[in-house]
Amino acid sequence: MNFIQIQEALEKKKGNVAVRGWIYRIRKLKDKIFIVLRDSSEIIQCVIKNEEMIKVADKLLMESSLEIEGEIYSEPRAPTKYEIDVKKLIVVHASEDFPINKDQSPEFLADNRHLWLRSRKMTSILKIRSTVLEAMREHWRKKGFYEYHSPMFMGMQAEGGSTLFKVDYYGKPVYLSQTWQLHAEPAIFALEKIFTIQPAFRAEKSKTSRHLSELWMAEMEAAWEGFEYLQDDAEEMIKHVVKKVLADNKDELKILERDISKLEPVLKKKFPRMTYDDSLKILAKHDMKLEWGKDLRTFEEDKLSELYDTPIIITKYPKVVKAFYMREDPKNSKVVLGFDVIAPEHYGEIVGASERETDIKKLKKNLEEQGEDPKKYEFYFDTRRYGSVPHGGYGAGVERIISWICGLDNIKDAIAFPRTMTRWTP
């Protein structure tokens, strides 16, 4: 048999087709059996009328793998409007009783994640994830960026020791990377504009629906570029990702019951840009008082996001709440030339960005103020000693962006096998 995907069979609309996949639903009547078959592309109803075949199919359970040949024709009552009259049926593997049905607890689904991936929900999310990854790369490659990988094993820490995972490295302690920052900046002196999509590790003790212990970060760094360029690039990147998902994953968004009218403004409107100071004023108008110098918390970000139907860009945060390598605003030494992008609909921070500080004295002072030992950062300071240039970059949380685009309740569903404080299997 010359197999085609179910999607392709549906497009053929008539004639003989051969498809293969798994039983999504099976309904056994006296004189016929209806099987809804799924493959990675779609589902299709198949009807078995032949007596011998009915005997075979009668024993089959959900998730059994089949090869089917038959005639396809229009059938408005079928779930995808076409049906196959089965002429030939081969049981590739008769499934045992599949443990997942409709009324399982989230904990059971997590324990059986390796099986739950087959659900139409998870399959749709994983397809959108695949699109998101490619869209991000497309965006940067079009602009001449090189793909560059930083190491996962770090002899030292970059963003605060409390959230680092320690590895037994041939008997010595090393740490898992939280960001590519320290090892990305040296490479802009070779490649100028670089990006990556790679894992990052954060020993977050929080159990919120927004945090993973193992996540994927899309990061970029560019020589000769600054504050304005970074805002433009982050906005363009996000727009390109949303555009591509809307174009390529209509069916998946439908399966996820995502209201795409909430995504469409992202393409049409310029993202609002406001300073941290502005954001405090807006919050005050909504009876949320935040002391200057405190970082925006989840419920403040959420309040701001409610006021707009696109992501918003909040700039010039207080220096004290941001990473040591963010550049001090030359006009105001209390804030940095950095910004966060906050997603709509309460999806929180999806991008963190800044121009980078090039003044070694300021870098050392920032580290000391954060309780770090600047001596461990000598190799990093070298990037400011030998032909330093203005530069900057940002990191985007891949799972955060997928959660928002898919409209997920929990970030855990944005990745196949989520790892959190309480979950590291299967």
Place this chain on the structure above:
Amino acid sequence: MNFIQIQEALEKKKGNVAVRGWIYRIRKLKDKIFIVLRDSSEIIQCVIKNEEMIKVADKLLMESSLEIEGEIYSEPRAPTKYEIDVKKLIVVHASEDFPINKDQSPEFLADNRHLWLRSRKMTSILKIRSTVLEAMREHWRKKGFYEYHSPMFMGMQAEGGSTLFKVDYYGKPVYLSQTWQLHAEPAIFALEKIFTIQPAFRAEKSKTSRHLSELWMAEMEAAWEGFEYLQDDAEEMIKHVVKKVLADNKDELKILERDISKLEPVLKKKFPRMTYDDSLKILAKHDMKLEWGKDLRTFEEDKLSELYDTPIIITKYPKVVKAFYMREDPKNSKVVLGFDVIAPEHYGEIVGASERETDIKKLKKNLEEQGEDPKKYEFYFDTRRYGSVPHGGYGAGVERIISWICGLDNIKDAIAFPRTMTRWTP
């Protein structure tokens, strides 16, 4: 100034141009100063004749960052055949004395890896690496594969415990992934055809020029496909990668002094395919006797690779030397339906592949024979319980392939910051 890349300036050939970059070489004469400027695209000679500018340039050291405006014209004696007569010079940053010059030890270069990345050698390799990554993805995406990520944190081990890195995971031991295998197979029941390029970790105690503790693996897994398909796909993938590098990275291969006549046969010829048994016969003819059942060692792979000018595919290895999940040959229970791809020119194994065993009893037996506890693999066996299908896949070592294509002496140069038993900084 409206800056363009040096490559673009060279293509312009005449007229006024503005470029920026770093001093690659500087030669100070009495009445003029020659600066060879480099950016990520190329190098160009710039000549300074103006008295005031000479005073400024006279103090400059290698690697200083500059903005330059001037007239470009043909100059056959210049390294890239054109020269800029500098009209305007801005020193962005006057470099300190750059620690790397021509006669440094490999150890010194490794300690200063963050600066050595700027060398024309490392910059060229990193550009080729960027091409290789994209070419691999292009190959699989064109065939309808989805990009899919497996977790780095593993509650259990996949390929032998002795080479696992242990992580302190909120007080519990977990391990870093050596392959995506166990978490990839469950996903083919959702997406059918998947690939990834992601880090893998191996606590290799060897100090050879072919091993890294942190490497990147390009892996694919496909439902409904078997032994022949996998050989074809691996060959196509490798051909596509070599083709794209030859097309896009001519200049970089030249800088690396790579003899591209050694790469060209890869595109023109079908890769020889031989069984392990055949390979033993060939080795015997060259006075290399290997007992049946032993794995090919480096020097045997090297001998075989000398006999061909393309990669070779060696199939049906003894079961005892291969991973537990490789499918037993139905015609010979002593060998597996798997293969390795061996690169030419002594670059060793670049791909390891197989159809997967679907018989749970055999999987358990294989695990037991390797001293593993099958109980830990229950979630994996589930992929054979609920609609099992024939499937297979392979893993390609990204750094191995880059080493071979670039003709490198050591795999460490195929990655920006190599991690080995003796090296985890900077």
